[in-house]
């Protein structure tokens with residue numbers, strides 16, 4: 001039974017911890033993060049600067065090793081993966097898109113050549129057709145013969161997605177893919193990422209501080225202080241007039257130990273601090289401020 005459940009999960013992080021030690025000072029970048037992404041999902045991890053987003057992506061891409069916990073991508077264990085498995089993993093299992101366009105594309109090659117490079121390294125046949133198909137799918141067929149310096153930032157990132165997809169990865173990881181773009185161009189890039197999911201079936205994890213990503217993905221996970229805090233799930237329903245309604249609902253993440261992090265605005269609205277009163281009701285749990293006498 002457990003195997004069947006794991007096969008559906010392309011990304012599993014359980015109690016993931018990453019501690020950096022710099023000049024004798026410890027920084028806990030990830031403090032027991034929990035995250036699960038099912039095969040075929042598009043999930044965004046959103047958080048403020050310093051919340052641990054890049055640390056998470058570096059671990060999932062096999063560039064960094066966690067200090068403790070579980071991190072698995074498409075069955076590969078990020079804590080134990082070494083040498084040849086790591087190379088195979090980075091070449092075939094995952095595709096990456098980074099914030100800096102210069103990290104995604106080689107400046108002296110055209111878009112088509114950039115897409116062809118990882119395919120050539122992997123020894124793929126029929127490369128030209130695959131390159132053409134991907135540039136077309138990402139809406140940048142017109143950029144095939146241009147070098148990165150001759151394309152807009154948004155076009156470069158869409159070519160970068162094509163590069164990431166060329167070896168048919170199971171998972172696409174994107175770290176701030178719109179960090180250097182304006183809002184309209186960012187929306188195009190997020191749509192291209194979504195299109196990669198619907199057309200090629202790739203599971204997607206986008207890490208960003210850009211809250212507008214929520215409008216483009218099925219699930220947005222909020223990360224705070226190296227932990228996943230709340231989630232927003234989007235779904236589409238038909239109303240009584242047959243019109244599509246987009247519904248976004250916020251959920252708190254409950255970890256395996258039963259810990260729950262309340263959203264900041266809930267805590268602020270009721271001025272909750274230190275201790276709260278709990279009551280188990282038939283279908284919900286009540287949470288109240290601690291208003292015993294003597295408390296301010």
Ligand SMILES: Nc1ncnc2c1ncn2[C@@H]1O[C@H](COP(=O)(O)OP(=O)(O)OP(=O)(O)O)[C@@H](O)[C@H]1O
Nearest residue numbers: 020022027029048049050051052053054055056209
């Ligand atoms: N190599 C490192 N050595 C020491 N501390 C680090 C290192 N990398 C990251 N950190 C610290 O870990 C924490 C999380 O950093 P991380 O880069 O993952 O955050 P982030 O959410 O990606 O931030 P940003 O959006 O600014 O890139 C921060 O406090 C950061 O200073």
